Amino acid sequence: MAKIVVNQKNIDDIDEAIKLCPFGAIEWNEDDRQVQISAACKMCMICVNKGPEGAFELEEDEVFIDKSLWKGVSVYVDHDNGEIHPVTYELIGKARELADKINHPVFAVFIGSDIKDKADELLHYGVDEVFVYDDEAFKDFRVMPYTAAFADFIEKVSPSAVLVGATTLGRSLAPRVAARFKTGLTADCTILDIKENTDLVQIRPAFGGNIMAQICTPKHRPQFATVRYKIMNAPERMDEPQGEITYCSIPENISSQVNVLSTKEKEVEEDIADAEVIVVAGRAIKKEEDLKMVHELAKELGGKVAVTRPLIEAGWGDPKTQIGLSGRTVRPKLIITCGVSGSVQFKAGMTNSEYIFAINKDANAPIFQVAHYGIVGDVYDVIPELLAKIKQSEEVTA
Amino acid sequence: MKTLVCIKQVPGTTEVKVDDNGNLIRSGIDAKMNPYDLYAIETALKIRETQGGEISVMTMGPPQAKEVIREAYMMGLDNGFLLTDRRFAGADVLATSYTLAQGAYKAGEFDLIICGKQTTDGDTAQVGPEMAEYLNIPHVANVKKIVACKEKSIVLELEMPTTIQTVEVTYPCLITVEKGIFQPRLPSYRLKKKTKYQEITEFTLDDFKDKNEKRYGLSGSPTQVEQIFPPEQNTTSERWDGQHLGERLYNELVELKFIYKNK
Numbered sequence A: 001m002a003k004i005v006v007n008q009k010n011i012d013d014i015d016e017a018i019k020l021c022p023f024g025a026i027e028w029n030e031d032d033r034q035v036q037i038s039a040a041c042k043m044c045m046i047c048v049n050k051g052p053e054g055a056f057e058l059e060e061d062e063v064f065i066d067k068s069l070w071k072g073v074s075v076y077v078d079h080d081n082g083e084i085h086p087v088t089y090e091l092i093g094k095a096r097e098l099a100d101k102i103n104h105p106v107f108a109v110f111i112g113s114d115i116k117d118k119a120d121e122l123l124h125y126g127v128d129e130v131f132v133y134d135d136e137a138f139k140d141f142r143v144m145p146y147t148a149a150f151a152d153f154i155e156k157v158s159p160s161a162v163l164v165g166a167t168t169l170g171r172s173l174a175p176r177v178a179a180r181f182k183t184g185l186t187a188d189c190t191i192l193d194i195k196e197n198t199d200l201v202q203i204r205p206a207f208g209g210n211i212m213a214q215i216c217t218p219k220h221r222p223q224f225a226t227v228r229y230k231i232m233n234a235p236e237r238m239d240e241p242q243g244e245i246t247y248c249s250i251p252e253n254i255s256s257q258v259n260v261l262s263t264k265e266k267e268v269e270e271d272i273a274d275a276e277v278i279v280v281a282g283r284a285i286k287k288e289e290d291l292k293m294v295h296e297l298a299k300e301l302g303g304k305v306a307v308t309r310p311l312i313e314a315g316w317g318d319p320k321t322q323i324g325l326s327g328r329t330v331r332p333k334l335i336i337t338c339g340v341s342g343s344v345q346f347k348a349g350m351t352n353s354e355y356i357f358a359i360n361k362d363a364n365a366p367i368f369q370v371a372h373y374g375i376v377g378d379v380y381d382v383i384p385e386l387l388a389k390i391k392q393s394e395e396v397t398a
Numbered sequence B: 001m002k003t004l005v006c007i008k009q010v011p012g013t014t015e016v017k018v019d020d021n022g023n024l025i026r027s028g029i030d031a032k033m034n035p036y037d038l039y040a041i042e043t044a045l046k047i048r049e050t051q052g053g054e055i056s057v058m059t060m061g062p063p064q065a066k067e068v069i070r071e072a073y074m075m076g077l078d079n080g081f082l083l084t085d086r087r088f089a090g091a092d093v094l095a096t097s098y099t100l101a102q103g104a105y106k107a108g109e110f111d112l113i114i115c116g117k118q119t120t121d122g123d124t125a126q127v128g129p130e131m132a133e134y135l136n137i138p139h140v141a142n143v144k145k146i147v148a149c150k151e152k153s154i155v156l157e158l159e160m161p162t163t164i165q166t167v168e169v170t171y172p173c174l175i176t177v178e179k180g181i182f183q184p185r186l187p188s189y190r191l192k193k194k195t196k197y198q199e200i201t202e203f204t205l206d207d208f209k210d211k212n213e214k215r216y217g218l219s220g221s222p223t224q225v226e227q228i229f230p231p232e233q234n235t236t237s238e239r240w241d242g243q244h245l246g247e248r249l250y251n252e253l254v255e256l257k258f259i260y261k262n263k
């Protein structure tokens, strides 16, 4: 692989040159009477970039990658204090599917503090081996120590592909690790597949969302991809655990210039613009108390309630929850409009939503022009029936 | 205090389509500053107000990307660097970050580097963290508030999946800031006149320490776009009427995973 070569003649001040390396990998060899680079080298390139012109140079072999040396589809276990984020299970499900196609194992890498017993849970979802880095240093997420452990895992295991949840944490960690291995990373993939030659097929919206791009990483390993929550399917939990857990020793030098002072729970956000699910109440709602069923539906779907302008004017809703020309523009994954006519002003604020369900008893209502699912019916029938079905299924699984 | 802000020029419109031959058509050629980078600029200005010092701004792009540096001058930034070279073209995240890191080494020593949360065209939010890795400095992403600016460190609030962390980072470091951290100011007419002839420093690959062409542009990009195609249209708009619409709706929402059956 790549290495750094030292051109002795370009070094004037040997002591200065030695000081360049933050890892102490630049040494003076008394026998050969020359400056050399030891195994402590992390390929951080500081000497190449900051050292005297031409003294330290990166020498790379022609990129030829033996793909058979990289085996396994890996998943980064996203968690908060050991509480595993559900995107992790979705990625494990996808990893299993990809790995089976090319006959590779599925790995998970779990970095945290006091997480040993939490790792067992992963074995119920189809992972062949979980690599656990458990140490006080990983108590709070700090990017440098987590990167060090992640990098250690990759060196140890040489996985072909690595999937990371596109949470705020994953989006900070994955690029850092990918850059350390000078390999490709594709963000927010919506479709993943794998070729026979183990190249990961990564499909994502590009150029603002109107176009899909199919992206591959043909000459580098590992191949990194991030995927958002609720894109892939989580597998059913198996009663019997399968696979094994490996406890890894903690890499040295995991100090960090980042100090976590405090952590607090996020406040519930009021802004509907960020909501992934929105239920909109329109003028079909006859009395303020009837809004209750709309709120209930929003709660069941983990979403927010918005109302049209006439309802705002009636004082039934917070003006911050108005959607449209003179309100907010929203682009949720799901929007259900309940008795909204679909005026131009209203539609201006929501046509880019991913799934638009419209309930309206007037089959000619303009909202149906933009709806993906036009439900011609009475909100006073449809919503209560839907809520009853949701309640019923909760009772069955409880 | 020396701060560097990374900004990018992006297409003014996201109305991009694919024609029947699979080629990209961009309607309109207008370009603008990536809106998220305005917050990065404002953050740097706010820090300068209390800490003093100098703010540089850097962009990698074609020669016309100078326009966004001019705009940054009108907002009050001090020095501008344009990294432009045909050999930078076609860069993916890794090659872009590497080029920016090389540019940062060339432009000077910085205590703090500020990036926007993401771009509206690349839309990856990855360039900042990768650049920090190449510069071997820590980074903090998704910063939503500057709590305190000290001589050797900065205290920040950042967004985590379920929590808000308050962290202290020592310089040098890189941060990426959330939209809304501060309200960006408008370009000023006075500064526009004053900075009209202000110099913009240009660097090409030949100015960098690492002159290996293989590490820039398309050849330095591990990811390759194999093809582009239009998304599946939701033109299959369905119309339902009749009985049991609530139940049908329930089944569809389960199918689409908006209702988790066994939660």
Ligand SMILES: Cc1cc2nc3c(=O)[nH]c(=O)nc-3n(C[C@H](O)[C@H](O)[C@H](O)COP(=O)(O)OP(=O)(O)OC[C@H]3O[C@@H](n4cnc5c(N)ncnc54)[C@H](O)[C@@H]3O)c2cc1C
Residues within 6 Å of the ligand: A281, A282, A283, A284, A285, A307, A308, A309, A310, A311, A322, A323, A324, A325, A326, A327, A328, A338, A339, A340, A341, A342, A343, A344, A345, A346, A359, A360, A361, A362, A365, A377, A378, A379, A380
């Ligand atoms: C400059 C300007 C800006 C505006 N900006 C906004 C804006 O930002 N946001 C906004 O919302 N409005 C805005 N408006 C107002 C907008 O023009 C409409 O008046 C408003 O959106 C209508 O709200 P609605 O759909 O709830 O009510 P209506 O138009 O009265 O529609 C009610 C619908 O419910 C249906 N319905 C009735 N009963 C039932 C039932 N039992 N079951 C099922 N369906 C039923 C009806 O068939 C009808 O289609 C603006 C107007 C102007 C002039």
Ligand SMILES: Nc1ncnc2c1ncn2[C@@H]1O[C@H](COP(=O)(O)O)[C@@H](O)[C@H]1O
Residues within 6 Å of the ligand: B006, B007, B008, B034, B036, B037, B040, B058, B059, B060, B061, B096, B100, B114, B115, B116, B117, B118, B119, B120, B122, B123, B124, B125, B126, B127, B128
């Ligand atoms: N070509 C570029 N020149 C300068 N800065 C950039 C460039 N591309 C990305 N950035 C910075 O990186 C951030 C994230 O970009 P992206 O990863 O494309 O979403 C942007 O907000 C900018 O601060």
